Amino acid sequence: MISRSNPVGSQQLHHRTYGTRRAHDPDREGEVPLETSLHKSEVRIESLKEDLKEFLRKSGWEKKLQNAVYRELNVLPELGHPSAPPEHTKEGLMYIRRAQVNWEKRVLKSLNSMCTEMSIPLAKKRSADEQRELLHKWNEMGTDEPDLSHFRPVYAPKDFLEVLINLRNPNYNGGDPTGLHSSWGLINVPLPVKDLPELRELYTELGLNYEQLGIDDSLRISPEPFEIEYIRLGQKVLSEQDSAAAQQYIRQGCPTTLRADMWAIILNVNNELEDSLYYEQLKANVIQHDLLVDNLIYKDVKLTASNDDYYFVFEDYLYQVLLCFSRDALVLDHFNYSSASPPKSYIKGKLALEDYAVVYPPNGVVPFHGFAMYVAPLCFLYHEPSKLYKVFREMYVRFFFRLHNISSHSSGIVSLCLLFETLIQTYLPQLFYHLREIGAQPLRISFKWMVRAFSGYLATDQLLFLWDRILGYNSLEILAARMKIINISGWSPSSRLLAAAVFAYRAENLMEATSLAAAEAVLADLSTLQVMPLLQLFLFATLN
């Protein structure tokens, strides 16, 4: 089963399967505890090993364990040197570590100053009346109109971009005084990024000789033979309940009807009882205590999702998910493999005494402007609050956290930016140069798309196809990669990758733009873009 020597934390494994100790007994309705089934089944001492294996397989336990392990394999980082300190496991490069620490300090400072300015405590307990009222209004928190005018988002993506631009490796000297060979882009760190052939290898299943969903099939009544067969295959994958198989399957896209279940399997979200109990607990926490970040969440939802043409309908769900998310201490686990660390706050009067330090907010994640958009597309798929919550949390601790932290990981936002710029520079040099001249650095425009994983910028069905691939390849590189073959007089077609693809697609118009504002206008509306054709053509149909 497990071939890698990576010692999966047994404690984590225990935790994941905690609560899944109920085996599926086909002879009886409902689920029975493992111990009881073991007693009842035909496990004999003489052939203990075989019988146990057989039992595990038949009762569906093997699958569950396999999925749990697979999840850990996907999420945990490579095993490093045994005597490396934990901070090195989180992030190997010192200058990046430092940058991240400084960034976190800034964020926390901003939060604290907001707190003192408005004399609102970071956290306080709600009175009994308030609790009752909130409970009563739980399903329609959107109708509330609290006064949020004094709150401002702690930071917006563009502030974060400025920090990334100023990132420098002090040990690195490009050795290029003329600047001819250096990067024309904004990011100036020497991180390794994949080039065209490597990306092609990674994204094999997006190749032209593979059938895809999302190319030509928008909502037709009579599907193509490929689609019919593909849906049957998908149903089979679902009935097997195998995470690895599902992850492989979804690389070619996922049919709309199967998507909710498919994502749930890949993310290993399948224990309804435990999940809903946990969610209720979080909900109780929300009702009892009022946090300052709650206001930030309200404001963010009102500014972003509520104004979106399609997501406004889900406003109430967003509050329910995000407020609970802030209080979920399980999220702290992801800091073990993230370059970030949770901000700490101190109980009044006991500053700098470690004993009195608490993580604030309880989940360690300070929301920024646009955070709610990570959740909004999921509302299309999941309607039951606890499941929606669990899926979002899994998506966050697997992928989204990398989009707003500084790290050297290949799916981290810094690498994505660098990948994007390198691709544009290599394959669309004329365009890049022109944009630079008019003061419209491409990254300034595409950064916000990548930070939000394109949520809110693409049409929902296209976005979901894109996220299918993120799940399938367990990597965010596809965000940076988007290009399309273009035939603009004298240009050679090539390139891939989404953000870059968009640039290529609109290249003609961009060449005519004369200012940053104009360039932004050309790229302002992505809602008509078709993701998969762009990606496919870009990745695989090149002249060289």
Added chain:
Amino acid sequence: MNRSKSIVNKGLFGNLKQREQRNLIRFKCVLTNTILDVLRQRPGWVEVKETVKVNGTFIGVISAGYERTLAICTWMSMFASVTFAITMRILLEIHPLLVSYYLLTRKNFMVKNLKRFRKQLDREQGKLEAAKCDFFPKTFELPVEYHLFVEEFKRNPGITWIMKPVARSQGKGIFLFRKLKDIIDWRKDGTRADDSKDEATVESYVVQRYIENPYLIGERKFDLRVYVLVTSYIPLKAWLYRDGFARFSNTRFSLTSIDDHFVHLTNVAVQKTAPDYDPEKGCKWLMQQLRQYLTAKHGTEAIETLFRDMDNIFIKSLQSVQSLIINDKHCFELYGYDILIDKNLKPWLLEVNASPSLIASSQEDYELKCRLLQDTVNVIDMEGRLSGKEKQVGGFDLMWNDGPVYNEDINFEGGINLIANTHLGCMNDREKQLWHLLKPLTTQK
């Protein structure tokens, strides 16, 4: 007025030779919204400033947002110039018969006709066929059927009823009630505005059972606006547009407060006056979004059934007035159907609008309505470019042509499946389709 002597060929390539002598199509439009933009942009169409004479000339009218607008297009022969005009009063006087459109769209008549049609089906084809007409909630016309209503009311105590004025639009005059006492007060009140003067025009109302379990998305109620174009009643030829939209009410649904118009009425006109209405927000979803959402939630088969049921509503409602509307092969009408879906995925017909609002509430909405109107004019084919055998013109799919229209599809086992030719909420590939259809001439986007 120009008189052109060229012959208008119906074939695609005939027009190539006559391009220089092509008929100029003239129009006049008194409305200044979307329809004007659409007509102005059409190649070969010229706006005229002079008043349109009725006798001996071609007149066309498109209904657009006026209470007494008619949807008629007449042209006499191919040889004289074609004038496409949009006026109302003139036609009303000259062609009083053409006002029969309101047999479908005034709510009391619609219900009467549907009930009569249902009885007819029951007699002729049996209960099963008649049951297909059960898509409108129990309705009574007041004041005529007041006693029948009271009987039904007493049989179902506690349910909510909705009162709608027959001839008004945009949600005016509608209210909900649960007790008979409420409407008795209302009758005495005489809040019916313009009935006192003229007995012949006493305002009638319909009272309808309120659908208490609407399908909710995000706890909000919504209804659907679907566009159906009828180019001929006898034989019945109807087209269904692929685009449409779902209108959401701005506030969460609850049955506790029936006085709150903003909860229950989804017309944009009403929602616009809500205190927290934000025009930037918009409260519409495109049909494609809705179809995707529902498919993801309930699966393809359930949603296909839902859309088939909606097709059934359109056809049956048109059939119910088929024999009554004065048919003129030079007339057409664009209807806006309002459909409500309940929690069991059953569609209900709320009403049919003869002059669906063509005012756009947002850029996306404007584009949708432009496409709709362009395709309407494409179907009417005043340029004579179509052969008459098309099953799809732009975003319109031919839904009924004196019989159901099917797309033949070869299924997996080698047999032929008959699939209905409607694609509501599916991708609208109108540009590609129009390009293939009308190759020699330039088409607008």
